[in-house]
Amino acid sequence: MRPIKICDNLYWVGAIDWNVRNFHGHTYTVNNGTTYNAYLIIDEKVALVDTVLGAFKGEMIERIREIVPIDRIDYIIANHVEPDHSGALPSVLGLCPDAKVYGSAKCKDGLEKHYPGKRDFNIVKSGDKLSLGKRDLSFIEAPMLHWPDSMFTYIEKDALLLPNDAFGQHLASSGRFDDEIDNYLLMQEARKYYANILWPFSGLVVKKIEQIVKMGIPIKMIAPSHGVIWRNNPKQIIDAYSKWGNNTASYRVVVAYETMWGSTEKMAKAISQGIMDSGVTVKFYDINKSDKSEIITDMLESKGYMLGSSTHDNSVLPNIAGFLEFFKGMKPKNRIGGAFGSYGWAGGSVPFIEKVMGEAGVKMPLGSVAIKYVPNIEEINQCYEYGVNFAKAIKEG
Numbered sequence: 278m279r280p281i282k283i284c285d286n287l288y289w290v291g292a293i294d295w296n297v298r299n300f301h302g303h304t305y306t307v308n309n310g311t312t313y314n315a316y317l318i319i320d321e322k323v324a325l326v327d328t329v330l331g332a333f334k335g336e337m338i339e340r341i342r343e344i345v346p347i348d349r350i351d352y353i354i355a356n357h358v359e360p361d362h363s364g365a366l367p368s369v370l371g372l373c374p375d376a377k378v379y380g381s382a383k384c385k386d387g388l389e390k391h392y393p394g395k396r397d398f399n400i401v402k403s404g405d406k407l408s409l410g411k412r413d414l415s416f417i418e419a420p421m422l423h424w425p426d427s428m429f430t431y432i433e434k435d436a437l438l439l440p441n442d443a444f445g446q447h448l449a450s451s452g453r454f455d456d457e458i459d460n461y462l463l464m465q466e467a468r469k470y471y472a473n474i475l476w477p478f479s480g481l482v483v484k485k486i487e488q489i490v491k492m493g494i495p496i497k498m499i500a501p502s503h504g505v506i507w508r509n510n511p512k513q514i515i516d517a518y519s520k521w522g523n524n525t526a527s528y529r530v531v532v533a534y535e536t537m538w539g540s541t542e543k544m545a546k547a548i549s550q551g552i553m554d555s556g557v558t559v560k561f562y563d564i565n566k567s568d569k570s571e572i573i574t575d576m577l578e579s580k581g582y583m584l585g586s587s588t589h590d591n592s593v594l595p596n597i598a599g600f601l602e603f604f605k606g607m608k609p610k611n612r613i614g615g616a617f618g619s620y621g622w623a624g625g626s627v628p629f630i631e632k633v634m635g636e637a638g639v640k641m642p643l644g645s646v647a648i649k650y651v652p653n654i655e656e657i658n659q660c661y662e663y664g665v666n667f668a669k670a671i672k673e674g
């Protein structure tokens with residue numbers, strides 16, 4: 278278990294989880310695994326920034342021991358309380374009981390609930406510094422990026438930002454740096470990570486980037502807590518976060534639906550054809566055959582959302598119901614929505630989707646389309662025209 282040198286006297290000592298496929302319960306499929314990044318800084322004082330998921334504590338401890346005896350650790354910086362970063366903390370403290378822990382006030386609360394017991398916890402706020410000797414660690418609170426306790430650590434000497442979850446990717450790889458990974462894959466995983474974890478907090482992302490720019494601190498490297506370290510081109514991920522945070526979207530429509538006997542699917546295809554024939558790109562998903570976290574990823578940069586369901590018990594079908602709940606939480610801005618679906622007698626799916634769109638803040642300038650039983654040729658044409666008009670609204674909006 279070899280540590281990886283990041284710069285002088287600073288090492289990656291985290292763990293690679295090649296096999297994980299679901300994250301945050303089952304909300305996020307991580308087809309390329311992930312890493313839990315922890316960083317060891319050797320100075321007059323020795324500091325460990327974050328730890329790893331508990332199951333990987335042995336891997337992290339071995340890496341630390343390649344560099345120093347573990348009881349040499351003086352300080353542990355807990356940028357975030359979530360167990361993928363704090364899981365190994367109790368074990369590390371067991372091996373170096375005199376180590377002091379630093380984190381935000383909310384982190385203290387969270388750690389006490391996750392791991393009851395006494396520890397020397399020191400609350401820090403934005404602007405506070407901790408000297409290690411030649412290096413100072415500076416702390417920047419980052420509440421709701423993505424938990425209330427979240428915090429960034431900055432090292433001026435190395436122009437290195439350690440932002441914990443921000444700027445991460447769920448990507449297990451043999452390379453630890455951005456220049457060792459195919460850039461398309463890297464940015465796709467960064468996009469998926471933003472969409473599924475940070476999108477609801479986009480306003481705060483933009484404010485935090487503005488705050489850091491205003492601070493005028495040089496940033497040569499960004500070392501997040503998941504995925505690779507941005508050493509070659511940190512601007513690439515800062516620019517991407519500015520774009521995503523500002524809800525900048527392309528003229529593209531995500532069509533996603535659940536169908537019972539195929540009528541709603543016929544509607545989805547006719548609507549999509551109308552959109553595509555009008556020169557707007559479509560991403561087309563049967564919700565039951567698709568990865569929901571991939572659909573959310575496509576939604577991040579799409580201007581239009583066209584969602585459909587057959588009516589079932591006066592509402593939507595159960596699987597799209599779960600997806601709609603997930604989607605609603607993203608709170609997208611400046612988007613245009615449409616709703617469609619077939620029904621047998623009373624209907625109900627389309628009003629349900631309209632309600633969700635409203636709660637998500639998505640405007641529906643064209644209303645929706647609901648069709649009884651199986652769409653006939655006139656109704657297929659109606660769906661097609663709805664798609665044509667939707668594409669027009671996308672281009673105008």
Ligand code: FEO
Pocket residue numbers: 357359361362423424442502503
């Ligand atoms: Fe990677 Fe919020 O934990």
